[in-house]
Amino acid sequence: MNQRTLAGIVAVPLVVALWAAAFFLPAPFVTYYPGQTADLIGDEDGASITIEDHEVYPPTAGELRMTTASITRPETDLTLAEALLAWRDPDASVRPYDTVYSDDEDNETSAQQAALQMTGSVDVSVAVALEALDIDVTSTVQVGAVEDGFPAAGVLQPGDTLRSVDGEELTDPAQLGEIVRRAGVGAQFDVTVERDGTEREVQIASVADKDEVSGETVARIGITPIQGFVFPFPVTLTPPPGIGGSSAGTMFALAVYDYLTPGNLTGGLHVAGTGTISSAGEVGQIGGIQQKIPGARDAGADVFLVPSANCGEALQAARGSMRIVAIDTFDRAVSTVEALAQDPDADVLTCEDVVG
Structure with a gap:
């Protein structure tokens, strides 16, 4: 047996072992992919808004679409091969595990935290929408x-x-x-x-x-x-099932506002977006913007509302023909959508303006 044959005999099992390691051994990473999206003023994606004892104007055209990122759960053993596939996907991203989760975080605590954030976000968004219409809360x-x-x-x-x-x-x-x-x-x-x-x-x-x-x-x-x-009258905003977190707060507030104002806020445009909302009406930074934009793109959105603090990342996402506009307050979000409803090419604040 010559040296080349011997080397081949030794190398083949090593290569097989390395491939097996890549496919089966866990890697300390978390992947982000485009996640579920849902039109909050439609009736097809599991979201609903019910308002009692007050006049409402259910939208008849357009979309106000919330967006999400699909993230590896804390107890999921991601393999190196899966991490590499995500790294090669232009719509996905890979991050070190310890930058996303704590050492003692598990699926249950993560889900509880996300549900708590969602509950708080819904309440704040309703309050912001009502206060924008001078309704006491x-x-x-x-x-x-x-x-x-x-x-x-x-x-x-x-x-x-x-x-x-x-x-x-x-x-x-x-x-x-x-x-x-x-x-x-x-x-x-x-x-x-x-x-x-x-x-x-x-x-x-x-x-x-x-x-x-x-x-x-x-x-x-x-x-x-x-x-x-x-609230001075019952408002029930039901998010789509299986979604948690606080990043849809701004879109929730816009949807409630649309129900309480005559006509269609969007003017028929398909508007997607993201951003937390504070009780003072400030739009906050979120995670996963580079996955939420492709998700909205694939859902056919015309416009994407981005928190100003996320504009740098947003401009790196694959947006297709969507227009990316910047918002920092709920008032700006409303005025921006109203302007675009009148003219899709209206001169509104864009992420290019924010980044410079």
């Missing part, structure tokens, strides 16, 4: 989540409205954390809580816990407070 603080093993467990539950703590009225979620931290570990709090229309008083103590960011010991009662609102 009352701000409250609600329980978003309750953590097992903390004093609030078994006393409070998600959806409870927190009226006051030790006599101090709550209007902002940050207030609760400030009150608890100020009182320190071992403090006892008298909390006025409303559940199913009935108010009651409960007592909750604070315990020591480690802050995930600073590593310092802090006082906590074990809930995640979120911004809540009392």
Whole structure:
């Protein structure tokens, strides 16, 4: 047996082993692909808006399409081959696992967080749309989540409205954390809580816990407070099933606004977009913009609304013939869509203008 034959005999199993490793061994990466999109003012994608005891003007033309990115779940073992395929796909991206998820994050906690973000986003978007129409909205603080093993467990539950703590009225979620931290570990709090229309008083103590960011010991009662609102009439916005997160807030607000104003906000255009929305009407940065734009492109959108902070990334996405426009507030989002409804070539702020 000569050396070449021997080398071949040795090399073949090594090559096979390397290919097997590429296909079966996990790689510490997360892939982003274009995800589900849904027209929020149509009736085909699982989203719905129901408004009672107020005049409504259901849109009859155009689209207001929310967009998503499909992201590898925390407990999914991505292989090197899958990462390489995504890296070669112009509409996909690959990121290190630890830049997306924490070490202890699992599918359940990730899904819970996404659902909590979605709930808060829907409420804020409805409030922003109503306030833009000068309809009064009352701000409250609600329980978003309750953590097992903390004093609030078994006393409070998600959806409870927190009226006051030790006599101090709550209007902002940050207030609760400030009150608890100020009182320190071992403090006892008298909390006025409303559940199913009935108010009651409960007592909750604070315990020591480690802050995930600073590593310092802090006082906590074990809930995640979120911004809540009392609307003057019932508004139910149901997102498509299986979607979480807060990045569709701006599109939700536009859809509710369209239902409450005469005519078609879009003028028949197919408008897609993304962006979180704050209670002050500010449009915030999101992740996965380079996947959301191709998703909207494939859905036939004419225009894509991009948070100004995402414009640099957005211009690198494969947009096809879609026009990419920039928004930083809800008011700008409304005025931009209104202008484009009148003239698709209207002079509105674009991502090229933002980036320079």
